[in-house]
Amino acid sequence: MSGQVIVQRPLDPSALKTLQERAERVLAEAKSQGASAAEVGVSLSQGLSVTVRMGEVETLEFHRDRGISLTVYFGQQKGSASSGDDSDTSIKEMVTAACAIARHTGEDRCAGLAEKALLATHCPDLDLYHPWDISPQLAIEQALQCENAGRQDARIVNSEGASVSSGVTMRWYANSHGFSAGFPTSNHSKSCVLVAEQDGAMQRDYWYESRRNAVDLASSEFIGDKAAQRTLSRLGGQRPSTGKFPVLFAPEVASGIIGHFVGAISGGSLYRNASFLKDKLGEPLFPEWVTLQENPLLVGGAGSAPFDNDGLPTSATSFVKDGKLNSYALGLYAARRLNMTPTGNGGGVRNLSISDSGEDQAALLKKMDKGVLVTEAMGPGVNIVSGDYSRGAAGFWVENGEIQYPIEEFTIASGLGDMYKNILGSGTDIDDRGNVHIGSLLVEQMNVAGS
Amino acid sequence: MTSVLTDTLSIATDTLLAPASLESGALQNVLNSALGVKADYADLYFQHSMHESWVLEDGVVRDGSFNLERGVGVRVVSGDKTGFAYSDEIEMPALQQAASAARAIAQQGQNKKVPILLPVKSPVLYSTDNPLHGWQAEKKIELLKQLDALARSLDPAVKEVSASLNAVHDVIMVVASDGTLASDVRPLVRVNVSVIVERNGRKERGSAGGGGRVNLDWLIESDRAFNWARDAVRQALVNLDAQPAPAGTMPVVLGPGWPGVLLHEAVGHGLEGDFNRKGTSMFARKFGESVASSKCTVVDDGTLVGRRGSLNVDDEGVPSQSTTLIENGKLVGFMQDKMNARLMNVNPTGNGRRESYAHLPMPRMTNTYMLPGQDDPEEIIASLDRGIYAVNMGGGSVDITSGRFVFSTSEAYLVEKGKIVCPVKGATLIGGGDEVMRNISMVGNDLALDSGIGVCGKEGQSVPVGVGQPTLRVDALTVGGTA
Numbered sequence: 001m002s003g004q005v006i007v008q009r010p011l012d013p014s015a016l017k018t019l020q021e022r023a024e025r026v027l028a029e030a031k032s033q034g035a036s037a038a039e040v041g042v043s044l045s046q047g048l049s050v051t052v053r054m055g056e057v058e059t060l061e062f063h064r065d066r067g068i069s070l071t072v073y074f075g076q077q078k079g080s081a082s083s084g085d086d087s088d089t090s091i092k093e094m095v096t097a098a099c100a101i102a103r104h105t106g107e108d109r110c111a112g113l114a115e116k117a118l119l120a121t122h123c124p125d126l127d128l129y130h131p132w133d134i135s136p137q138l139a140i141e142q143a144l145q146c147e148n149a150g151r152q153d154a155r156i157v158n159s160e161g162a163s164v165s166s167g168v169t170m171r172w173y174a175n176s177h178g179f180s181a182g183f184p185t186s187n188h189s190k191s192c193v194l195v196a197e198q199d200g201a202m203q204r205d206y207w208y209e210s211r212r213n214a215v216d217l218a219s220s221e222f223i224g225d226k227a228a229q230r231t232l233s234r235l236g237g238q239r240p241s242t243g244k245f246p247v248l249f250a251p252e253v254a255s256g257i258i259g260h261f262v263g264a265i266s267g268g269s270l271y272r273n274a275s276f277l278k279d280k281l282g283e284p285l286f287p288e289w290v291t292l293q294e295n296p297l298l299v300g301g302a303g304s305a306p307f308d309n310d311g312l313p314t315s316a317t318s319f320v321k322d323g324k325l326n327s328y329a330l331g332l333y334a335a336r337r338l339n340m341t342p343t344g345n346g347g348g349v350r351n352l353s354i355s356d357s358g359e360d361q362a363a364l365l366k367k368m369d370k371g372v373l374v375t376e377a378m379g380p381g382v383n384i385v386s387g388d389y390s391r392g393a394a395g396f397w398v399e400n401g402e403i404q405y406p407i408e409e410f411t412i413a414s415g416l417g418d419m420y421k422n423i424l425g426s427g428t429d430i431d432d433r434g435n436v437h438i439g440s441l442l443v444e445q446m447n448v449a450g451s
Numbered sequence: 452m453t454s455v456l457t458d459t460l461s462i463a464t465d466t467l468l469a470p471a472s473l474e475s476g477a478l479q480n481v482l483n484s485a486l487g488v489k490a491d492y493a494d495l496y497f498q499h500s501m502h503e504s505w506v507l508e509d510g511v512v513r514d515g516s517f518n519l520e521r522g523v524g525v526r527v528v529s530g531d532k533t534g535f536a537y538s539d540e541i542e543m544p545a546l547q548q549a550a551s552a553a554r555a556i557a558q559q560g561q562n563k564k565v566p567i568l569l570p571v572k573s574p575v576l577y578s579t580d581n582p583l584h585g586w587q588a589e590k591k592i593e594l595l596k597q598l599d600a601l602a603r604s605l606d607p608a609v610k611e612v613s614a615s616l617n618a619v620h621d622v623i624m625v626v627a628s629d630g631t632l633a634s635d636v637r638p639l640v641r642v643n644v645s646v647i648v649e650r651n652g653r654k655e656r657g658s659a660g661g662g663g664r665v666n667l668d669w670l671i672e673s674d675r676a677f678n679w680a681r682d683a684v685r686q687a688l689v690n691l692d693a694q695p696a697p698a699g700t701m702p703v704v705l706g707p708g709w710p711g712v713l714l715h716e717a718v719g720h721g722l723e724g725d726f727n728r729k730g731t732s733m734f735a736r737k738f739g740e741s742v743a744s745s746k747c748t749v750v751d752d753g754t755l756v757g758r759r760g761s762l763n764v765d766d767e768g769v770p771s772q773s774t775t776l777i778e779n780g781k782l783v784g785f786m787q788d789k790m791n792a793r794l795m796n797v798n799p800t801g802n803g804r805r806e807s808y809a810h811l812p813m814p815r816m817t818n819t820y821m822l823p824g825q826d827d828p829e830e831i832i833a834s835l836d837r838g839i840y841a842v843n844m845g846g847g848s849v850d851i852t853s854g855r856f857v858f859s860t861s862e863a864y865l866v867e868k869g870k871i872v873c874p875v876k877g878a879t880l881i882g883g884g885d886e887v888m889r890n891i892s893m894v895g896n897d898l899a900l901d902s903g904i905g906v907c908g909k910e911g912q913s914v915p916v917g918v919g920q921p922t923l924r925v926d927a928l929t930v931g932g933t934a
Contacts, residue, residue: 053729062536062552065809080516084539090519097517104588106511136555158730195731195852202733204852237853242699272508273611273647274656379857380845381879381931385647385656390696390931392848392857392881409855411879411931413698447933449698449881 015044016182019172022086026070027176029095035072035102037113039175041309042086042182043067047167050136052143053159060136063167072098076107110336113311118332118342119179120307127299129184130213132166139164142190142220149224150194155235156228160193160204166214179311188214192227196235203234205376210433212300230375233396237408240397240450246371246424247412247446248364248398251431253377254441258292260416262349262436264384265319265327267334276387276417277325284323286420289355292320294329296350303435309347317343319352353437357425361440364425366401368442373398374412387416410450419443458579459763460570463624463634467497467521471542475568478626481543482565485527485550486628490557492528492789493550493565494627496766497541498808500619503583507595507614515588524808525549528790529557537809568626571633573763573770576756577664579636582618585667591616594642594671598680602646605684608691610654611647614680616640618667625768629789633768639663639759639915641903642670644680648687657687658861661902665757679902686843686862689874696839696875696932697865703880703928704831704866706842707899711918713925714749715819715907716847716856717884718742722776722784723814723909724791724802726851733854733884737782743888745780746824753801753817759903760818760917767803767812774800776819777888788814806912816907820919824894828922831893833869839930840864840871841880854884879931887925895922 019042030038045065051058069082072095079101081094147162165188172182191208207227209218249257261277269275277285286292296314298304308314310332318326330338331346359367378392390413396403427439468474478495485493502518523546524537534556538545598614619639626632643660659682661675670676705713718734726732734742743749753762753771762771767789776784787795788803791814804815832840840863847858859879865872900919907916 057532057556059533059535059811060556061534061811062549063809064538066539078514080514081518082516083519085519085521094517094519097519100588101505101515101517104592105513105515106592108511108513111513160729160731202731202852204731204850234853272613273649273654276654378850378855378881379848379859379879381857381859381877383656383877385654386876388876390859390877390879390933392855392879392931394855408853409881409883409929411698411857411881411929413696413878413931413933415933447698447931449700449929449931451700451929 015170016172016184019044019170019182020180022068023172023174023180026068026091026095027174029091030070030072031176033095033099035099036075037073037176038070039113040068040070042172043169045167045169047165048136048139049163049165050139050143051161051163052140052147053161055144055148057140058161068094070094070098072102073112074102076109076111077102077105078108078111079105110333113175113177114332116177119177119311120313123181123183123306124297126297126304126306128186128212128304129168130186131168132186132188132214134166139166146190146192146220146224149221150192150228153228153232155196155198155232156194157197158195160195162192162224164190173311175311181307183306186212188217190217190220190223192224194227194231196231198235203231203237205230205234210302212302234394234406237406240372240407240410240448242449242451244445245448246368247443248368248371248373249441249443250373250375251427251429251439253374254438255431255434255436256377257419257441258352258354258436258438260382260384261420262329262352265325265329267328267330267338269384270328271334271337274385276385280325281328283325285325286320286323287423288323289357290320290323290423291318291355292352293318294349294352298351301351302433303350305350308344310342312342312344312346314344314350351435351437354426356428356439359425359427361427361429364427364440364442365398365403367425368398369401370399372407372448373403389414389416389419410448412446412448414446459634459636462579462636463622466499466622467541467624473543475632477543479565479568481546481550482626482628484547485525485554486565487554487557490527490529490554492628494526494625494767496524496808497624498522498621500621500807501583502619504615504617505591505595507599510599512592512595520807522808523549525553526811527553527557531794532556533811535811565628566630568632569630571631571764571768571770574754576754576761576763577638578666580638580666581620582638582640582666583620594676598644598676601677602644602680602684605681606648606688608648608650608688609646609684610649612644614644616642623766625766627768631768633764635763637664638666640665640667640670642676642679644683646683646687648691650691653691655687655690657683657685657690659683659686660904663757663759663903664761689862693874693876694865695934696863696878697930697934698932700927700929702835702838703925703930704835704838704840705920705923705925707895707897707922708919709901710841710844711820711901711920712844712847712858714821714920715816715918716849716858717887718749718777719816719819720849721851721854721884722786724785724787724795725814727785728791728795732851734782740782741780742782742885743777743780744891746894747777747780747888747891748775748822749777749819750775750822751786751802751816751819755818758818758900758917759905759915760816762817765801765803766805767799769799769801769803771801771817786814786816788812804914806914810912813909815909815914816916818900818917818919820898820900821894821921823896823898823921826893826895828895828897831895831922831924832866834893834924835866835869837867839875840866845877855881856884857881875932881929881931887928890926891923892926893924897921
């Protein structure tokens with residue numbers, strides 16, 4: 001580093017006040033241009049990110065982004081506009097553009113703001129804001145420690161780098177029904193991507209951590225070391241033979257399996273008739289011991305929010321109860337399209353967790369006995385309309401309940417409906433870094449295609 | 452083609468610099484201060500981007516949106532280190548602040564002074580006209596309604612139709628410490644039709660679309676948009692009859708055009724300069740070696756008129772070019788941006804691209820395709836004793852270090868004894884990049900490029916790209932079916 005120290009002006013929560021004023025300015029402008037109703041989201045985010053590679057700084061990036069996104073209504077017609085520019089001129093232009101669009105769109109009985117009675121009336125502090133006063137120098141030091149920890153084994157021959165990034169975001173949402181609220185959040189992460197080589201074949205893997213509060217992050221050394229273990233464990237990968245086998249999804253992949261379920265019970269897929277779970281409310285989709293619940297008010301949670309994108313309060317919702325589909329995940333618009341009640345899921349689900357079957361990964365491996373442990377799933381290959389699932393994968397061959405050797409270049413395929421119905425276990429090895437908190441997930445049988 | 456360079460430069464100057472009264476002398480000062488006495492290279496990337504989108508669902512255009520982004524990114528490079536900051540205000544104080552943040556990285560390099568800025572000359576591959584203004588809103592909405600009506604009229608099984616129309620007008624300017632003064636005015640349009648068909652309780656989706664760096668009229672010339680609507684319905688109906696795909700390793704024939712996503716994943720990413728400079732690509736040590744069957748010649752060509760992946764100049768101001776990556780099976784070229792080219796001691800190839808002013812440029816593909824061969828496509832299909840014939844793809848991804856890549860079919864058929872037996876359900880295909888390329892045993896004479904729908908993601912940045920290929924036979928690919 002040069003002697004010059006760059007410090008960004010920190011964002012303090014008073015910046016929220018500025019956002020509120022901006023949001024209200026936009027609403028006033030929309031009104032003056034004739035909109036019968038309007039809603040606006042305003043955001044400001046700021047942060048830095050550093051990457052080091054092979055012991056040297058590679059990039060130092062400063063981020064600062066502003067965003068305004070606006071929807072105006074003329075009766076049942078609507079138009080939207082967004083911009084990063086919050087100057088008065090730009091706000092005027094944006095409102096004009098949204099109004100011009102709204103005058104051309106067709107009438108939509110479902111368009112419009114939430115009824116006043118539905119709007120959230122208070123905004124609990126969920127402890128989501130912990131700015132990290134980290135200088136570029138310190139971020140670089142930590143990234144160096146992380147990568148260095150990962151490069152101790154001679155078989156780690158190369159690196160795609162270690163990164164440390166830190167950022168804060170302020171959001172404000174206001175609408176012409178009088179709702180106006182916002183909250184700040186922070187997010188800090190560390191990651192490391194390494195390359196190992198054996199017999200001329202290279203393998204790559206990574207690990208990351210992401211937290212609201214930097215003090216909750218695992219140490220740089222832990223992340224580097226974990227990235228190294230994962231990368232080294234892939235060396236000497238073989239191809240499994242083609243056949244039907246049980247599959248144990250490691251937590252970092254299991255979250256995706258549940259993510260597809262969320263996609264299929266989301267209002268947008270349902271009203272577009274694009275979900276294999278349409279009209280399945282009340283039906284048993286999982287084994288009886290499975291519950292799937294969101295906890296949007298979780299203190300410090302990665303996905304927490306006091307209100308949803310429509311200004312509706314969020315609340316703990318069980319999407320699956322005793323194995324049965326108990327609720328869809330509906331935002332306001334989708335709920336109206338479906339003639340149902342919104343569930344506070346405008347913008348998606350928040351902090352989803354699944355009941356565990358009391359077994360850790362080792363116990364689930366034992367239970368599986370012989371099959372495939374999947375630690376990476378590749379490619380699109382998931383069809384929410386039909387429920388068909390076919391993806392590339394990498395992982396480990398398991399026999400006698402123990403990992404035998406790494407496997408790669410194979411596919412796993414089934415139908416999502418069958419996979420959910422035949423879950424044999426859900427692990428206690430919970431990965432809570434993201435929005436889905438889940439451990440390893442054991443599925444009775446899938447088609448494995450390899451050599 | 453004649454150069455209308457003065458046209459793009461004056462549009463870019465008026466759009467980007469004039470509102471803040473910025474002049475090239477002042478920009479040179481910013482570059483000089485960004486460069487300091489220590490850095491090797493600095494650039495400023497100005498951008499003004501408008502995006503409009505209309506969406507029809509359930510027979511009604513219920514939503515439309517307009518997005519405006521403008522800003523400037525400042526990058527300082529010193530050796531292989533990069534400092535980067537950006538601002539969404541194109542004004543002198545913000546520029547200076549970003550420049551001083553970005554140069555914090557510099558710790559080596561020679562004392563340089565920014566030379567006189569010279570406008571970059573490039574061919575002109577598309578019009579500077581703003582496609583958002585090409586049609587009145589009524590006409591845009593009418594097109595979507597016609598597509599909806601057409602799709603619904605084709606078969607009673609069609610239950611849902613969604614159609615969208617997108618138009619982008621992107622004005623950029625690059626000012627760099629190597630004397631580069633480049634600008635580009637890039638139109639991009641796209642129409643998409645997606646349908647859900649339902650019969651006997653079974654539901655399937657079909658979707659098709661296209662576009663490019665063209666005006667809106669192009670979408671309806673030769674009935675293009677209507678043909679995509681027909682194709683979306685046809686695809687969905689085909690999939691209603693699809694049987695489970697086979698599982699295991701078998702020969703696969705890939706149709707022309709969009710299945711070229713194979714090349715994008717199997718070799719494209721692995722031949723981007725950054726991965727090869729760092730040695731993390733499986734191709735890094737294979738330059739000059741045979742990496743594919745001798746029937747394969749693969750190029751990345753940013754100079755195709757009006758194509759989605761084409762650029763007059765890349766995002767570092769380097770004119771686009773056609774780069775041969777694989778020639779008769781031999782690895783002969785990488786795709787480079789300025790930094791990786793300098794560090795590898797080669798010339799940049801016009802592949803330096805970035806999602807926006809708020810992202811760093813890196814080597815990216817433009818339009819990547821395989822040149823046609825000698826084989827008759829019919830004979831290629833007939834050559835399959837038992838295998839898959841895939842004509843439409845979802846998307847794909849690759850691990851450039853191990854070379855493993857996947858892509859998934861959205862329309863494919865089981866072929867036995869040279870005859871198409873039945874459609875099969877979507878399946879993921881997986882293979883190793885060099886193995887699969889070596890296993891290409893037949894190359895058709897029917898090169899086609901895709902219709903203009905590709906989006907490529909790398910390190911969190913999305914850019915529009917094109918792909919293409921003739922009909923190909925791959926002797927062994929793993930098919931992820933359930934049968």
